[in-house]
Amino acid sequence: MINQPPAHLWVSESAPFEVHPISLMEREQSCSAIGGESHPNHPQTLILKSIFFLDGFGEVLLTSNSDGLFWESVNSPEFDGSDCLGIKLVPEAPAEVKFSDVYAVEFDNFGVIRKSKLAVASSCILCDEFEMYRFTVHSFQRSKSQPTQWVLTTFTFGHEDQQTCQMWVNQIDASLLLQVGRPKNLLVFVNPRSGKGIGSRTWEAVAPIFLRAKINTKMIVTERANHAFDVMASTADKDLKMYDGIVAVGGDGFFNEILNGFLLSRHLAHYPPRPSDIIDFVQAEGNYPNEAITENVNGSEDQAPLLSSAKYGGLEPSTSRNSTDHDSEFSAFDTWFRFGIIPAGSTDAIVMCSTGCRDPTTSTLQIVLGKRVHLDIAQVVRWKKTPTSKFDPYVRYAASFAGYGFYGDVITESEKLRWMGPRRYDYAGTRVFLRHSSYEAEIAYVDIKSEDTNTNGKRVLCRHNCSICNTKPNLQHSRTGSHSRQDETRWLKSKGRFLSIGAAVISCRNEKAPDGLVADAHLSDGFLHLILIRDCHHALYLWHLTQLARKGGNPMDFKFVEHHKTTAFTFTSFGDQSVWNLDGEMFEAHQLSAQVFRGLISLFAFGPEV
Ligand SMILES: Nc1ncnc2c1ncn2[C@@H]1O[C@H](COP(=O)(O)OP(=O)(O)OP(=O)(O)O)[C@@H](O)[C@H]1O
Numbered sequence: 223m224i225n226q227p228p229a230h231l232w233v234s235e236s237a238p239f240e241v242h243p244i245s246l247m248e249r250e251q252s253c254s255a256i257g258g259e260s261h262p263n264h265p266q267t268l269i270l271k272s273i274f275f276l277d278g279f280g281e282v283l284l285t286s287n288s289d290g291l292f293w294e295s296v297n298s299p300e301f302d303g304s305d306c307l308g309i310k311l312v313p314e315a316p317a318e319v320k321f322s323d324v325y326a327v328e329f330d331n332f333g334v335i336r337k338s339k340l341a342v343a344s345s346c347i348l349c350d351e352f353e354m355y356r357f358t359v360h361s362f363q364r365s366k367s368q369p370t371q372w373v374l375t376t377f378t379f380g381h382e383d384q385q386t387c388q389m390w391v392n393q394i395d396a397s398l399l400l401q402v403g404r405p406k407n408l409l410v411f412v413n414p415r416s417g418k419g420i421g422s423r424t425w426e427a428v429a430p431i432f433l434r435a436k437i438n439t440k441m442i443v444t445e446r447a448n449h450a451f452d453v454m455a456s457t458a459d460k461d462l463k464m465y466d467g468i469v470a471v472g473g474d475g476f477f478n479e480i481l482n483g484f485l486l487s488r489h490l491a492h493y494p495p496r497p498s499d500i501i502d503f504v505q506a507e508g509n510y511p512n513e514a515i516t517e518n519v520n521g522s523e524d525q526a527p528l529l530s531s532a533k534y535g536g537l538e539p540s541t542s543r544n545s546t547d548h549d550s551e552f553s554a555f556d557t558w559f560r561f562g563i564i565p566a567g568s569t570d571a572i573v574m575c576s577t578g579c580r581d582p583t584t585s586t587l588q589i590v591l592g593k594r595v596h597l598d599i600a601q602v603v604r605w606k607k608t609p610t611s612k613f614d615p616y617v618r619y620a621a622s623f624a625g626y627g628f629y630g631d632v633i634t635e636s637e638k639l640r641w642m643g644p645r646r647y648d649y650a651g652t653r654v655f656l657r658h659s660s661y662e663a664e665i666a667y668v669d670i671k672s673e674d675t676n677t678n679g680k681r682v683l684c685r686h687n688c689s690i691c692n693t694k695p696n697l698q699h700s701r702t703g704s705h706s707r708q709d710e711t712r713w714l715k716s717k718g719r720f721l722s723i724g725a726a727v728i729s730c731r732n733e734k735a736p737d738g739l740v741a742d743a744h745l746s747d748g749f750l751h752l753i754l755i756r757d758c759h760h761a762l763y764l765w766h767l768t769q770l771a772r773k774g775g776n777p778m779d780f781k782f783v784e785h786h787k788t789t790a791f792t793f794t795s796f797g798d799q800s801v802w803n804l805d806g807e808m809f810e811a812h813q814l815s816a817q818v819f820r821g822l823i824s825l826f827a828f829g830p831e832v
Contacts, residue, residue, distance in 0.1 A: 475806040481561070
């Protein structure tokens with residue numbers, strides 16, 4: 223039943239408007255007039271107050287200032303908070319929304335406003351409903367069951383006067399324009415084959431949020447693997463700079479493709495040292511006998527070689543990259559350009575680590591609200607693909623993980639089973655586990671003293687506004703190269719048979735490993751976590767894997783597991799074939815080196831809230 227609003231709302235007391243004035247309405251043109259604070263960037267900010275009907279709640283006095291909207295219930299005999307059956311309802315609606323949490327406001331024309339929540343829920347025909355002009359404020363709230371998940375919420379305000387509604391919409395719109403860091407133009411890549419083939423559906427579900435937020439999106443649905451890479455690599459910088467960022471609707475592998483398409487031609491920096499650079503130096507100095515290298519199972523410091531920056535890096539100018547070029551070409555994107563990921567893949571570890579959950583709506587909200595976190599990126603340089611291939615440096619970047627042995631085998635197996643969707647990882651994982659293959663290899667890694675790690679060896683989890691990620695680095699490894707400026711870099715070596723070698727850039731939290739591969743890895747502390755799993759009894763390996771799969775497990779607490787926080791490492795295989803897994807993509811490499819670049823890129827994300 224649609225009623226006319228009660229008569230008292232039509233009576234003007236201080237009528238500032240001639241058309242349909244509403245009692246108690248106040249309009250202040252200057253902040254000082256009502257003792258409010260002016261917005262530092264916008265001294266003309268209006269402070270508005272008007273009586274509205276809040277849909278599903280009742281009559282409220284709505285106030286807008288530079289921070290947001292606030293409302294309080296207006297007590298009147300006809301709006302006493304009772305529903306149509308006379309039951310007293312305690313209003314549950316929040317009484318404020320900050321502009322920083324508002325992503326859109328829309329004028330809704332003439333339509334129904336309901337007096338109480340019960341009326342909304344039950345569509346009770348006896349409940350009071352009015353028809354009036356309306357506007358809707360779009361925001362979010364945290365899910366009650368999973369607080370890291372953000373769910374859409376709206377507040378619809380009704381008023382008899384169209385102009386009043388329109389004025390509020392204009393005012394709120396003006397306040398939203400003052401919110402810093404929100405994107406206006408985005409290039410969106412959609413992988414229709416992600417996960418269970420849900421990329422396009424995922425985009426269709428979240429696209430209205432971008433539309434409402436008045437963000438222009440240019441959307442490209444990929445037609446083949448590497449399509450997004452090719453577009454990113456071939457687009458001129460001046461065209462890319464028209465966008466505030468790039469959004470990937472897909473999984474980690476798809477994001478990796480976009481990242482590589484962006485970085486490969488734009489990020490110019492010195493390569494990390496080759497495995498042979500380190501061995502050559504050690505042999506020349508004579509302080510690290512080969513036998514000791516072979517036996518260095520525990521990475522004891524006595525056996526550690528020192529490597530001066532003058533001696534490593536070892537690349538001829540033709541094969542190295544100039545970090546001065548890097549500064550000019552890459553930093554042009556540095557300040558505002560961001561990447562977003564809307565999860566639609568099989569694992570989505572990067573999204574889980576950067577937003578705290580795996581939810582397309584949460585990721586979309588964090589994009590439209592312009593959130594930002596920095597992300598470390600590992601640069602992996604393959605020197606030789608197979609034992610017989612010639613020296614041919616080939617660079618790839620990884621945002622989450624580089625893994626060998628078990629991880630390489632799982633990705634090799636699962637690629638043949640793409641048709642199975644995300645279940646392929648369970649099937650391939652079981653097969654590879656049963657095979658229990660181990661591989662002979664040698665690893666050298668930069669030794670980091672615990673006082674250089676920002677945590678002093680303590681386990682500190684990465685969270686929203688993380689103090690570790692925000693700390694200035696003690697080491698000189700940074701965006702210009704992980705360790706290239708240090709006078710002395712100490713390398714440790716491990717050689718032997720490994721079930722797996724993993725280098726985690728971030729914690730790699732996912733549904734199979736709720737704490738991730740490394741629970742205390744950070745988004746942008748500038749460190750890699752090298753996890754070496756030596757050949758061990760099958761049952762012990764299973765025990766380690768079950769610890770990984772458990773929340774609060776201790777997967778590192780085994781003698782055969784080594785965990786080294788580092789900035790760079792080199793790898794040499796002694797087998798015929800060796801396959802790595804980079805962010806879920808296969809990467810064949812007989813010899814490689816990797817180094818981390820601290821906070822090399824920014825993501826549209828709020829940071830994990832674990
Ligand atoms: N149109 C397409 N057809 C086939 N493959 C595509 C297409 N577009 C992209 N790809 C490829 O699909 C691969 C996997 O995509 P994506 O990472 O989105 O899904 P996933 O592997 O299921 O998820 P995750 O990486 O999280 O495990 C990427 O390597 C990408 O190159």
